[in-house]
Amino acid sequence: MKKKSILLFLSILSIFLSLSPTIAKAEESIDFTVKPQITGSQIGDNNSYFNLRTSSEKKEELPIKITNYANKTSEYIVSVNSATTNMNGIVDYSQPSVKSIESKQQFSDLVEKREQTISIASGEEKVIYIALTAPKNSFDGVILGGITIAKKQDDKDDSKKMIKNEFQYAIAVQLSENDQDITPNLQGGPVQLTQINKRNAVQMLVKNPQPKVMKQVEGTFTITKKGQKTAIVQEKRNGMSFAPNSEFSLFTMLNDKFKSGEYTYTIKLVNAEGTWTFSEDFSIDQKEANTLNKKSVDEAPEHSSWLYIIVIMGIVILILLLILGYTLWKFQQVKKEQ
Structure with a gap:
C-alpha cells in the first residue's frame, strides 16, 4: 500500500506539472530584403544609405531593390518621411507628420510621391525609383530623411493575432551641397x-x-x-x-x-x-x-504571473504531501491494529 500511495502522489504531481505553462519565443522569418542601388551622386564609402551631393533643383532617381522570398505574392508600402528624433535619442524615419524645426526645407516635400504600394510575385525582385528634386535655394549642412519599406499585412492574418509584429526597413537619404562645417547648438x-x-x-x-x-x-x-x-x-x-x-x-x-x-x-x-x-x-x-x-503600474507592487503560478504550485504540492503523509500514517495505524 505504501508503494501505491507514493505512485499515486507522483502521478498526480506529474500531471499538475505538465499543465504548467511553458515560455516559447515566436519568431517570424523575414521574407523580404531591401537594398539601395547607389547612384553617381553618392559621396563617402558607406553604401548602405543614400549620401548625395546635390545642387539647386537637381533631379535624382533613387533606385531600391526589393526581393520577395515569401511563397506568395506580397504587397509593400513604401513611405518617405523627414527624419526626426524619438524619445530614446535615436534618429527615426517612420513619422509622417513631423516637421523639421528652423528649416525651410522638408525632406518629405522634395519627393514626388510620399507613399506608394507595390506588388511583387513570389521569388521575384523589383527595383523601384524614388523621384527627388533638390531645393531651389542653396543650403549649408544636411537635409535628412528616410525611405521605409514595410510588408502590407494580410487582414485575415491580422484578425488571428492579438499582437501585430511588423518588420520594416529604413534607408536614410542625406542631401548636402558642400562640406561647410556646422557648429552644434543643442x-x-x-x-x-x-x-x-x-x-x-x-x-x-x-x-x-x-x-x-x-x-x-x-x-x-x-x-x-x-x-x-x-x-x-x-x-x-x-x-x-x-x-x-x-x-x-x-x-x-x-x-x-x-x-x-x-x-x-x-x-x-x-x-x-x-x-x-x-x-x-x-x-x-x-x-x-x-x-x-x-x-501607473508604479502605484502598487508588481506581481508577475509567474509568482502566482509558483505560489499555487507550492500550495498544491503541500496539499499533496499532507495527503500522502496522512495516507502513510493511516496505513501504519491499520498495520498496528492487525
Missing part, C-alpha cells in the same frame, strides 16, 4: 510629467536646431530635490543620435510613485564636439500626483 526646454507604458517618468524638451546630425552622444539624466545635490534618480545612456533640425523629449523613468514637492531635472549631453547641460526646476502638486499614480 537647446533645452521645459519639463513635463508623463507616463510611458503606464510607468511614471519626467521628460525635457530638447532641440537640435542646426542642419547637422549629432552622433555618438552620451547622456546623464538626474533628478534631485530642488536645491539639493543628492540624486533621487540617475541614469546614463550611450550611443544616442539626433536628427538635424529636430525637437524631441528625453525622459527618465522614476520607477516609483510621483510625490508632491519641488524638484530639478538635469540633462548632460556629451560628444566629441561639445558638452551641453540643461537644468530645469519643476513641481509636483498632490492632486496631479494622485491622478497620475492611479494610472
